[in-house]
Amino acid sequence: MLDLKPISTLAVYLLLPFLVFETFYTTPLNLSFFYITITSVLIMIILIVLGIVAGRFLKFDKKDENAFLLSTIFPNSGNYGIPIILFAFGKQSLAYGMPLMIIHAILMGIVGVYIAANGRGGVKMSVETVLRQPSNYVIIPAILLQQFHIHLPANLFASIQLVGNATIPVVMIILGMQLANVTIRKMKWGRISWATLIRLILSPAIAYGVCLLFPMSDLLRNVIVVMSAMPSAANTTLYAIQFDARPQFVSSCTLITTIFSILSLTVLLNIL
DSSP states (O other), rough: OOOOHHHHIIIIIIIIIHHHEEEEHHOOOOHHHHHHHHHHHHHHHHHHHHHHHHHHHOOHHHHHHHHHHHHHHHIIIIHHHHHHHHHOOOOOGHHHHHHHHHHHHHIIIIIHHHHHHHHOOHHHHHHHHTTTTTGSSSHHHHHHHHHTTTTOOHHHEEEEEHTTTTTHHHHHHHHHHTTTTTOOGGSSHHHHHHHHHHIIIIIIHHHHHHTTTTOHHHHHHHHHHHHHHHOOOOEEEEEEEETTTTTHHHHHHHHHHHHHHHHHHHHHHOOO
């Protein structure tokens, strides 16, 4: 069986930083960024508390709880969410969708890595792991370059795009290879069902409730709610493999939530 750890290391420490830099460098930030940031953080905190409570109820050990949190907190707002909101709400929704994707990327790169690494050691080790992630160090330079309209040389930016564009295909390959090691009979269907319920049903409901606390437009509210209803992020499998956080369970949740999101998103979009 092929060892996925070297491939996930390549993706986390080489490919992902280029994609993160490209995303932050090319995506303008707007006045709605404050509402997007505060609602995203509040939704994440509520989902963390909900995941911990569910973990206590289901009697998870530390690694199981971390894997459950990875599967329920972070939505696939990039290569899945952006096309969905573009289809549902038109080009004007990208003004909200792109900054929202950026916030999700920041939270996943910090909180997601912390959760994934927490099963291998204490708080100190988890914090050190977060600080060792190169993708977290390209965010501020990329935003500053974009805000001050400093253009990189064309050849340099083309090279960054070339490496960054390889990230999603590699992550998809890693996810597929991880799923190849999972058999249907060995899937923990009870736990996966709980994760699916939280990710696809409770998460958008929580997002809707949080959005009601702020004076935002209907379009912004709808984008936040729909993005919160996305299936589990594919990058969570990457982190689960890298930090040994029950990768089979996390990849299974990513697969199952993606399949069932076809139905849940159809219903949600018709409601909105």
